[in-house]
Amino acid sequence: MxxxxxxxxxxxxxxxxxxxxxxxxxxxxxxxxxxxxxxxxxxxxxxxxxxxxxxxxxxxxxxxxxxxxxxxxxxxxxxxxxxLRILSDEAGVPIEPREGLGVVVDLGTTTVVAQLVDLSSGEVLAVETALNPQARFGADVMTRIQHDLHRPGELTTVIRHALDAMIHRMAAGRVLQEVLLAGNTAMHHLFCGLSVEPLSRVPFESPNLGACLMTVQDLGWRSAVRGHVFFLPCLGGFVGSDLLTGIVATGLDLQDEPHALFDIGTNGEIVVGSRHRIQCASTAAGPAFEGGRISCGMRAGHGAIDSVDHELNVHVIGGGPARGLCGSGLVDAVAAGLIGDFILPAGRIAHSSRRFPLTDNVYLTQADIRELQLAKGAMASGLRMLAPGPVAVLWLAGAFGNYIRLGSARAIGLLPEDLVVEPVGNTALRGARMLLLAPSQRLERLRWICAMAEHVELAADPQFQDIYAESMALRPFELR
Amino acid sequence: MPDLQKLYDAVLNGDQKTSVAITREALDAGTDPMVLITNYMVPAMDEVGRLFECEDYFVPELLLSARAMKGSLELIRPLLAARGDEPVGRVVIGTVKGDLHDIGKNLVGSMLEGGGFEVIDLGADVSAERFIEAVQTKNANIVCLSALLTVTMPSMRTTIEAMKAAGVRDKVKIMVGGAPVTSQFAEEIGADGYSDNASSAVALARRLRAEATA
Known part of the structure; x- marks a missing residue:
């Protein structure tokens, strides 16, 4: 295409x-x-x-x-x-060629990606991306939930409308067989028009985690879909079908040995498991990895420092002068600071200025490093709690996983030293496409994963505070 | 007689083993337990609070110092109770209904203990009824409410309303805190004070006690 x-x-x-x-x-x-x-x-x-x-x-x-x-x-x-066709043997979900077109959607808190797929070949024919229009009502899921409690239905209307427009453009008048959507629990509830009230309080367990089948009539869409608009089921708590399709895409649920899947972001998500058992958890890591709440932080774009070597040479995206630094640059900079003893393992900046300069106008403050410690501590402690034993491979999903340097992530204690780490890209969308292309196996696979997946509320564990505090230290760790 | 400066250092450096050992030695040697608290542990925790505010210390250091201090307090408290000594104040603290996050609340509780207060920690997801019951049975003079989520902040208001309805609101001073809480919100829901960190919470509690006893 x-x-x-x-x-x-x-x-x-x-x-x-x-x-x-x-x-x-x-x-x-x-x-x-x-x-x-x-x-x-x-x-x-x-x-x-x-x-x-x-x-x-x-x-x-x-x-x-x-x-x-x-x-x-x-x-x-x-x-x-x-x-290309998806490799059927590798993925464990063979393509069952059938006539017509389908759409898969990765409905993220920040961005929405939709692909139009030829069901006979598996080929992606068109793609649409957009910012989630709900974002103007709040950046994170909690503010969205609060908004929906005050003004019920508003967010449901805007996202349904936006997605209809995207799909309508891609389909260009053609009739679709079906639409599959994946997203976190809040996105699932808001799209499907379910009450988000259970997600606003302890124990954050909604009774409506299941798959949601809707028709274009239910949704008031002008796009033509013969079958259903199918929002895939959530795994529990805030862990939604984006992680479920991540499991499908990586084949985590078919492995003999425990594997881990990490989605590093504002709402970090962690899955650890094999074909015997799957545990998942979400953790509020905060926006540091996306450059948020960092003095010179910015998204990975032109002018952002995206890497820093051990001699403190910086690389700026697009060349030219540095305007700020993005998540991967932040992790690199702190790793370099540790090597040069500019930053101590407890997180303190050694120099009395409490600043760690990278260029003439880009620097890290003490508060920036504290923010990173909270974010990376949340991810690392989640992994330690779900995987007290050995894990064969740690898969890194999402954009950040693709740009981060593993050496730096290990040096600051974000990722363990003793695991093989592999970036795997947008597994949410790939897994949804695999489910779209294997209709006869779909429900069985979903049931299998949902029956096995156990959601763990990390904060409820009495050990959480100690493990979290320990995980804030900027030093390498091993899972063993 | 042990060198009591080492007790100060142990609390400041988060060394629980040493702080407990020195406390035990000092008590065995007949040192007044109140002297250990007032002259060494409270100043050490005040210094911990200062280091936290100037960004030298972070959450892990705060937790370690709190743990060292708690170890010593466990030895001292029974002796004070037996003598009938009154603490600076009695604080009931908890994370409000619907919210499970308690690290911030634990930090505030520890700093208050370090400041010489007796702290009754009700844990997380605490209902208004449990706050009311604790105020009634523990003879508390301060109630601290914590919330980390914007969606659980309304529970602070309902807790205060329930305390009014039960007739215990005016028996205590109410302090609120937590990441999304602001001083404006504290005022709106009728709290007596707001603090944005664990260290200044101690100063606030001391001020509220001074106002109440003046």
Whole structure:
């Protein structure tokens, strides 16, 4: 399929491609060549990484790597991943070719991504991305829930309307067989029009976690869908179907040995399990990893420091002067600060100025480091509590997982030293697409995972406070 | 007779083993338990609070110091009770109904204990009825309400309303705190005071006690 992209301030072309659901299998670390795109019009400069991964013929033919792509002007690209069938043996969900079109949606708190899929080939024919229009009523799920309690139905109306518009544009008059949606529990309840009241108080367990089947008539949509609009079931607490489809995409529920799936974000989510048992939890990590509540913090876009080496040389996205630093830059900077003894393992900045300068105008304050300690402590303590024993592989989902440097994440004690860590991209959308393409196995797989998945309320564990406090230290740790 | 400066250092450095050992030695040697609290532990926790406010200390250090102090207090408290000594004040503290987060509340409780208050900790997800019962049975003079979620802040208001209805509101001073709470909100719901961190909560509690006993 063809994807038309125009430069957006503060975003690289790679960011836009990732948001559209292009997966970077190696996270841009090893030139694996798994995220090939072909430039049909416009110009995407060749980087050393692309030269390493692609042949001269491929480069001449316009092939580039999505993970390090950037462009100064509008481009039209073709995404190789979306023309290929999903590997059935690897995923454990074979494609059952059938006639027609379907749509999968990753309904996030911040962004919404929808893909139009050819059900006979598995090919992605079109993609739409948008900011979640609910965001103007509050950035995080708690403020959304509060808004819905005060003004019931308003958020339901705006998200249903926005999604209908996106799907209507992609379908371009064609009738869809079905639409599958994945999202966290709050997004599920707000889209389906369920009461969010149970999510506003202890024990944060809603009685309505199940899958929700709706028709276009129920939703008041103008898009034509023959079957259902199917919101996939939640796993418990705030852990929703985005993690459920993450389990499907990684095949965590089919493994003999325990594996872990990490989604690092404002609402961090953790799954640990195998085919014998699955435990999941969510943790309020705060916005530090997205550059939020950090003095010089910004999203990963033009002008953001996205990496810092041990000699404190900084890399700025798009070149030019640094305007701030993003999540991966923050983790790198603190790791470098620890090596140079500018920052102590307890988090204190050694210099009496209580500032850690990176460039003339970008620096970290003591409060910034405390914010990172809270965020990374929340993620690390969650993992320690769910996985007291060995874990074969830790999969890192989402955008942050693709940009973070593992060495730095380990040095500050965000990720354990003794685990193999693999970035896996947007598993929420990929898992939903896999379920869309395997209709006969879908319900069985969902039942299997939902029956096994146990939601753990971390804060209810009497040990939580001690493990959390211990996990705030900026030093490497092992799960063992 | 042990060097009591070491008790101060142990609390300040969060070294529970040493703080308990020195306390035991001092008590065995016949030191007045009130002297240990007033001259060493309270000043140490005041210093911990100061270091927290100037960002030298963070949550882990605060928790360790609190643990060291608690270890010593466990030895001292029975002796004070036997003598009939009155604490600076009696505080009932809890995270309000609907909210499970209690790290912030625990920090405030520890700092108040370090400030010489007797602290009755009701835990998290505490109903208005349990606050009322504790005020009635424990002869408390201060009630501290904590909430970490915007959605559980209304529970602070309902708790205060219930205390009014039960006729215990005016027996106590009410302090509120927690990440989403503001001094404006505290005023709106009729609390007597608001603090945005564990250290200044001690100063606030002392001020409220002074006002009440003046």
């Amino acid at each position: 063809k994807l038309q992209l125009t430069p957006k301030p503060g975003e690289t072309l790679a960011d836009q491609l990732f948001e559209a659901g292009v997966e970077f299998p190696c996270g841009g670390e090893t030139a694996c060549g798994g995220c090939k795109i072909r430039v049909l019009s416009g110009d995407v400069p060749v980087t050393p990484m692309m030269r390493e991964a692609l042949t001269a013929e491929e480069l001449t033919a316009g092939w580039r790597l999505a993970c390090c792509a950037d462009s100064a002007a509008a481009v039209m690209v073709e995404v190789e991943q979306w023309s």
